[in-house]
Amino acid sequence: MFVFSFFRIIKFxxxxxxxxxxxxxxxxxxxxxMLLSVNTLIAIRALTNEATSWVKEQIDVSIYFSHDASEDxxxxxxxxxxSFPEVVSAxxxxxxxxxxxxxxxxxxxxxxxxxxxxxxxxxxGPTLVVKTRDPGDYEKIISSLSxxxxxKIIDAKTFGDTEVVIDRVQSITTQVERLSFxxxxxxxxxxxxxxxxxxxxxxxxxxxxxxxxxxxxxxxWFVRGPYLMEAxxxxxxxxxxxxxxVYFSSLFxxxxxxxxxxxxxxxxxxxxxxxxxxxxxxxxxxxxxNILSGSLAMRKYLRT
Amino acid sequence: xxxLTNVSKIYDKKGSxxxxxDLQIDAGEFVCIVGQSGSGKTTLVKLLIAEEKANSGKxxxxxxxxxxxxxxxxxxxxxxxGVIFQDFKLLPKKTVYENVAFALQVAGETFGxxxxxxxxxxxxxxxxxxxxxxxxxxxxxxxxxxxxxxxxVHRPKILVADEPTGNLDSINTQEIIDxxxxxxxxxxxxVLVTHNKExxxxxRKRVITIHNGQITSDQKEGKYKL
Numbered sequence: 001m002f003v004f005s006f007f008r009i010i011k012f013x014x015x016x017x018x019x020x021x022x023x024x025x026x027x028x029x030x031x032x033x034m035l036l037s038v039n040t041l042i043a044i045r046a047l048t049n050e051a052t053s054w055v056k057e058q059i060d061v062s063i064y065f066s067h068d069a070s071e072d073x074x075x076x077x078x079x080x081x082x083s084f085p086e087v088v089s090a091x092x093x094x095x096x097x098x099x100x101x102x103x104x105x106x107x108x109x110x111x112x113x114x115x116x117x118x119x120x121x122x123x124x125g126p127t128l129v130v131k132t133r134d135p136g137d138y139e140k141i142i143s144s145l146s147x148x149x150x151x152k153i154i155d156a157k158t159f160g161d162t163e164v165v166i167d168r169v170q171s172i173t174t175q176v177e178r179l180s181f182x183x184x185x186x187x188x189x190x191x192x193x194x195x196x197x198x199x200x201x202x203x204x205x206x207x208x209x210x211x212x213x214x215x216x217x218x219x220x221w222f223v224r225g226p227y228l229m230e231a232x233x234x235x236x237x238x239x240x241x242x243x244x245x246v247y248f249s250s251l252f253x254x255x256x257x258x259x260x261x262x263x264x265x266x267x268x269x270x271x272x273x274x275x276x277x278x279x280x281x282x283x284x285x286x287x288x289x290n291i292l293s294g295s296l297a298m299r300k301y302l303r304t
Numbered sequence: 305x306x307x308l309t310n311v312s313k314i315y316d317k318k319g320s321x322x323x324x325x326d327l328q329i330d331a332g333e334f335v336c337i338v339g340q341s342g343s344g345k346t347t348l349v350k351l352l353i354a355e356e357k358a359n360s361g362k363x364x365x366x367x368x369x370x371x372x373x374x375x376x377x378x379x380x381x382x383x384x385x386g387v388i389f390q391d392f393k394l395l396p397k398k399t400v401y402e403n404v405a406f407a408l409q410v411a412g413e414t415f416g417x418x419x420x421x422x423x424x425x426x427x428x429x430x431x432x433x434x435x436x437x438x439x440x441x442x443x444x445x446x447x448x449x450x451x452x453x454x455x456x457v458h459r460p461k462i463l464v465a466d467e468p469t470g471n472l473d474s475i476n477t478q479e480i481i482d483x484x485x486x487x488x489x490x491x492x493x494x495v496l497v498t499h500n501k502e503x504x505x506x507x508r509k510r511v512i513t514i515h516n517g518q519i520t521s522d523q524k525e526g527k528y529k530l
Contacts, residue, residue: 211393
């Protein structure tokens with residue numbers, strides 16, 4: 001009997017889906033629109049994260065050593081800086097490398113280059129370029145070097161000049177991340193409410209049929225079964241359509257994104273490399289939401 | 305077969321739909337229940353199919369005490385009783401065949417048995433050539449015949465008809481009453497709730513009159529009277 005009922009539930013689900021085609025289409029469309037909104041937000045978050053991390057990457061601190069600093073003293077400071085867990089990289093440049101870089105950076109400024117020639121000797125000392133995970137960590141690195149024993153061998157630290165800019169960047173990126181997170185929550189709540197009500201309306205339009213089935217002697221599960229099966233089918237269809245639209249939209253948008261971020265196929269790579277968790281989380285969320293809202297809506301009509 | 309003992313049903317404090325009703329209907333009987341609108345006829349039907357619960361008293365159908373029936377057993381009870389409604393209550397997205405088959409499908413009948421029984425029952429009610437039609441493609445009389453087929457297909461011992469001719473013209477009314485008479489002749493207990501005077505007078509069966517939620521008359525081969 002259970003096997004017969006199970007097959008009948010599947011059959012009724014497909015039958016209802018086809019015979020209530022306009023209702024099914026509307027439900028799937030709303031699910032797809034909501035999923036697309038969520039995926040758009042996911043894409044915006046990915047782009048925002050990429051943008052903020054790119055901005056953070058542009059910030060570094062240069063520690064300029066004096067000409068008197070010995071190799072041992074410089075190595076000691078390099079090792080000391082590298083011992084900080086916040087430090088992502090500490091790149092050491094010799095005085096000659098710094099001079100070469102300076103010439104390269106100012107190759108279009110003959111006045112500066114001729115002034116350099118007039119000096120006759122390399123005015124630049126060895127430099128350590130330090131990058132940290134977070135702009136907020138630079139303060140810690142700089143203050144750790146502000147001790148009397150290092151003051152004689154360190155000429156300057158650029159952080160002092162760029163501190164305001166770093167603080168500003170830190171503040172902007174934090175605000176962007178907060179905004180993005182708040183928008184995600186807001187969209188999730190809107191999607192939840194719309195999907196919940198769509199399923200409730202779909203069930204409401206079939207309340208009389210539910211009542212009739214009960215009066216003919218159907219058990220609650222025999223009535224509920226096809227609707228739950230439909231919820232599963234709606235979820236599968238809407239996830240498949242959304243995945244397709246997101247993939248092709250990513251392909252279309254990637255050339256424009258690459259102009260800004262200098263990365264090929266950024267969005268496509270992001271979605272394909274996260275496809276498993278993105279699909280499974282969205283599938284799970286929509287299915288649970290469908291089943292939950294469907295069951296709650298039906299509970300009232302199953303009482304007859 | 306059906307026994308009501310001091311049954312009352314109250315919807316609100318202003319008045320009761322049924323008030324201390326005692327009634328016994330034996331197996332194979334054909335009983336007409338008559339009364340004005342709002343007298344409590346439909347409430348009685350709802351109590352018999354456990355769509356409503358009595359506030360007090362006892363309702364027994366066969367071996368079931370349906371005043372104490374657990375919710376999970378209600379579908380089993382409904383599969384034992386055929387019900388015909390005035391507004392048909394057919395599933396609009398299912399064909400004639402599927403509507404009739406549904407009554408067997410809910411009971412877990414096999415595919416083979418359904419294929420064998422359903423066309424026969426649809427033939428009996430004269431709709432053999434309209435099995436693939438949807439309810440909206442049928443006339444009122446035809447829809448009511450589908451309902452009869454659906455209520456008969458699982459061979460119930462009791463058939464409850466609540467105003468089955470309320471939406472029908474005189475020709476269709478006669479056809480439906482003839483079908484109900486034949487069903488009763490085959491041994492099914494029939495409870496006909498109606499306010500159609502001609503039908504009741506023509507049948508000359510037991511007539512129970514309900515007024516203000518109470519039985520005011522119970523005649524063996526009676527006539528319609530309020």
